[in-house]
Amino acid sequence: xxxxxxxxxxxxxxxxxxxxxxxxxxxxxxxxxxxxxxxxxxxxxxxxxxxxxxxxxxxxxxxxxxxxxxxxxxxxxxxxxxxxxxxxxxxxxxxxxxxxxxxxxxxxxxxxxxxxxxxxxxxxxxxxxxxxxxxxxxxxxxxxxxxxxxxxxxxxxxxxxxxxxxxxxxxxxxxxxxxxxxxxxxxxxxxxxxxxxxxxxxxxxxxxxxxxxxxxxxxxxxxxxxxxxxxxxxxxxxxxxxxxxxxxxxxxxxxxxxxxxxxxxxxxxxxxxxxxxxxxxxxxxxxxxxxxxxxxxxxxxxxxxxxxxxxxxxxxxxxxxxxxxxxxxxxxxxxxxxxxxxxxxxxxxxxxxxxxxxxxxxxxxxxxxxxxxxxxxxxxxxxxxxxxxxxxxxxxxxxxxxxxxxxxxxxxxxxxxxxxxxx
Ligand code: UDX
Numbered sequence: 001x002x003x004x005x006x007x008x009x010x011x012x013x014x015x016x017x018x019x020x021x022x023x024x025x026x027x028x029x030x031x032x033x034x035x036x037x038x039x040x041x042x043x044x045x046x047x048x049x050x051x052x053x054x055x056x057x058x059x060x061x062x063x064x065x066x067x068x069x070x071x072x073x074x075x076x077x078x079x080x081x082x083x084x085x086x087x088x089x090x091x092x093x094x095x096x097x098x099x100x101x102x103x104x105x106x107x108x109x110x111x112x113x114x115x116x117x118x119x120x121x122x123x124x125x126x127x128x129x130x131x132x133x134x135x136x137x138x139x140x141x142x143x144x145x146x147x148x149x150x151x152x153x154x155x156x157x158x159x160x161x162x163x164x165x166x167x168x169x170x171x172x173x174x175x176x177x178x179x180x181x182x183x184x185x186x187x188x189x190x191x192x193x194x195x196x197x198x199x200x201x202x203x204x205x206x207x208x209x210x211x212x213x214x215x216x217x218x219x220x221x222x223x224x225x226x227x228x229x230x231x232x233x234x235x236x237x238x239x240x241x242x243x244x245x246x247x248x249x250x251x252x253x254x255x256x257x258x259x260x261x262x263x264x265x266x267x268x269x270x271x272x273x274x275x276x277x278x279x280x281x282x283x284x285x286x287x288x289x290x291x292x293x294x295x296x297x298x299x300x301x302x303x304x305x306x307x308x309x310x311x312x313x314x315x316x317x318x319x320x321x322x323x324x325x326x327x328x329x330x331x332x333x334x335x336x337x338x339x340x341x342x343x344x345x346x347x348x349x350x351x352x353x354x355x356x357x358x359x360x361x362x363x364x365x366x367x368x369x370x371x372x373x374x375x376x377x378x379x380x381x382x383x384x385x386x387x388x389x390x391x392x393x394x395x396x397x398x399x400x401x402x403x404x405x406x407x408x409x410x411x412x413x414x415x416x417x418x419x420x421x422x423x
Contacts, residue, residue, distance in 0.1 A: 001025050002180060004080045007071045007103050009036060011154060011255070011322075012120055012147050013084030014045070015052060019158040021059035023183050028066045030074040040067040048321035048348055051155035075107040075115075080180065082118045082145075083131065093262035094270075095124050104134035111135070116173045117142045122200055122260060124267050128167065128193035141173040144193045146200035151254065152319030161186045167196020201267070204260040205278055210245040211252045212284035218248035218421025219291065228421025229403065248420045250327035250375055250401040251288035253316035258285070258325045289330040292373070292401045295418050296335060299371045299397040305339035308394065310369035312362055313376020313402075314346035314353065321348035328375035331401070332356055335373075343369065347378060363388055370395045377402040386413050 001024045006017040009031040017029040031037055036046055043057045059065025068074045075081045085099040100121050111117070117140060119131055132142045144167035149157045164186050168174040174190045181188075189199070218228040228248050236243035252258065261282050268275040300307050316326035323329060332342050336355045343357045345365035352358055359365040362381070366372055366389050374381060381404055390396040390413055397416040398405065407417045 002079045003077070004028070004082065004180070005030060005071070005074045005078045005107075006082045006084055007075070007107065008084035008086070008099075008121075009040065009067070010084065010086060011047060011049065011151055012149060013082070014040075014047070014056070015049065015149060015154040015158060016082060016084060016120060016147065018052060018055040018059050018065060019155065020180065021062070021065035022055055023180070024064070025180065026064055027059065028068055028074045028078075030068050030071040032070065034069055037067045037069050048152075048319075049154055050152060050319065055155055070106075071103055072106050072110045076110040077112050078115060079112070080116050080118055080177070081107055081111065082120055084120045084147075087121050087123055087259075089259045089262060093266040095122070095259070095263045097123065097127060097130060100127070101130065101134045104131045105136075108135040108137055108140075111137060111140050113139045115140050116176055118145045118177055119143070120145055120147050122146065122204075122256070122263075123197060124263065125194050125197045125201070127197060141168065141170045142193075143168040143170075143173050143177050144196040145177055146196060148200075148203065151322055152317065159184065163187045163189055165189045165191070165196050165199050167191050167193040167199075169193065201260055201264045204256055205264050205281070207245050208252050208257045208261050208285070209277070209281045211247075211249075211257075212281040212288075214246040214248045215251065215288045215420075216284050221421040222423075225423060226421075227423070231421075247377075248403065249288075249377070250292045250331055250420075251285040253325040253327045253330070254322060255324045258282075289327055289334065292327075292331045292375075292399065292420075293334045293338075295399045295401075296331075296340075296371050296373050297338070299399055299416060299418060300340075301370075303338070304335055304371075307340055307371070308367075308369045309335055309340045309342050310366040310372040310393070311342055311344040311356070312346070312365065312372065312374045312381050313378055314344055314349050314356075314358075315376050318376055318378045323349075326376075327401075331373065331375060343367070346376065347380065363392055367392045368394045371397045371399060374398065374400045374402055374404055377404050381405070386410060386415070390414055 003026045006013045006029040009029045017027045021027040045053045087095040090096045166174045221228040232246045235241045314328050343365045345362040400419045403419045410417045
């Protein structure tokens with residue numbers, strides 16, 4: 001078993017660290033936020049992620065998982081150091097490498113000879129070299145090992161990856177990193193660092209393309225009188241297409257797709273390639289927010305000025321508490337700009353949120369509302385008492401931006417119902 005330090009305890013770092021400890025490795029996770037580290041030492045996981053609390057607790061109790069403040073001391077004498085720090089978006093759409101370069105500069109002098117630095121952060125193509133330079137060590141190798149974890153099922157994805165990608169010019173280091181995962185059954189792709197980095201961006205861009213594609217098809221369905229759910233079913237049986245990632249909705253969001261698609265367009269531009277297809281994907285996504293807003297306006301009779309709108313769901317998707325780049329928030333922002341009063345409910349959000357009144361139960365959010373907008377696909381929304389919803393609303397009208405609810409039952413109950421991509 002190996003000794004590993006993880007730099008950064010966000011979604012990726014914390015999940016990867018707890019997972020590697022479960023596999024039997026000796027793992028230390030480092031972060032710069034003192035409160036977070038203290039909480040994690042007590043087993044308090046600061047994010048909603050299925051199974052992560054148990055995994056962290058198991059690692060702590062077994063003595064294989066530790067949390068420390070600051071990266072340098074934690075990186076000394078370790079066989080592997082994983083970089084899992086954020087690469088936020090800069091004003092021009094490119095990825096900001098400041099955190100990753102700072103982390104590399106910090107750990108460089110502390111690293112043991114022959115250590116392997118594993119980069120899991122999503123970084124522009126060519127960044128493995130940037131990390132090498134920032135480390136300033138010729139006796140240490142840098143390997144790209146992109147993550148493909150979905151928030152909400154990140155623990156499951158660690159144990160059941162579709163593939164493991166390792167990018168390195170040094171075969172021996174690649175084999176050492178691959179050996180960390182030997183308990184996991186998955187196709188292993190060992191390639192050069194630039195290809196590994198491109199695999200990550202291209203995968204996210206392709207998935208984002210599927211989402212924008214199905215949203216565009218949903219819009220077409222509305223125009224021609226087809227039902228997108230039937231269309232996707234008929235398409236999905238073609239194995240070249242499949243059923244996955246073809247759920248129409250209010251657009252993709254989260255910490256990865258919006259940022260990574262823009263970054264890839266930018267990477268192309270810098271290299272002299274205009275990735276027009278991906279620019280289209282981004283444009284369709286932004287239009288999708290506007291389409292949901294239009295549906296709410298239509299249900300409200302043309303204007304939301306002074307109108308109460310109930311919103312169910314604030315996170316960018318269900319089973320996470322993450323609201324980064326959430327389509328729900330984009331839609332709500334536009335509604336508030338147009339004069340709506342928005343009362344929202346989300347199982348993970350408590351207390352006021354900017355211009356949104358957050359309620360502690362879904363019925364309270366609907367009180368006096370003229371329209372209810374379902375913006376995140378939380379399963380619990382399906383099972384609510386819609387007679388009660390109807391009775392507290394000023395007017396029973398629903399815009400179901402996730403096609404989550406039973407439209408026929410709602411219409412029978414007296415609701416005006418508008419989904420996505422269907423009549
Ligand atoms: C994504 C990638 O899936 C993961 O491999 C990568 O490492 C990080 O980015 P995540 O951001 O957690 O993961 O969310 P994901 O489940 O992929 O969904 C992204 C967005 O697309 C969400 O807003 C989701 O609601 C939307 N989506 C997804 C759809 O609108 N329709 C779909 O069919 C699928």
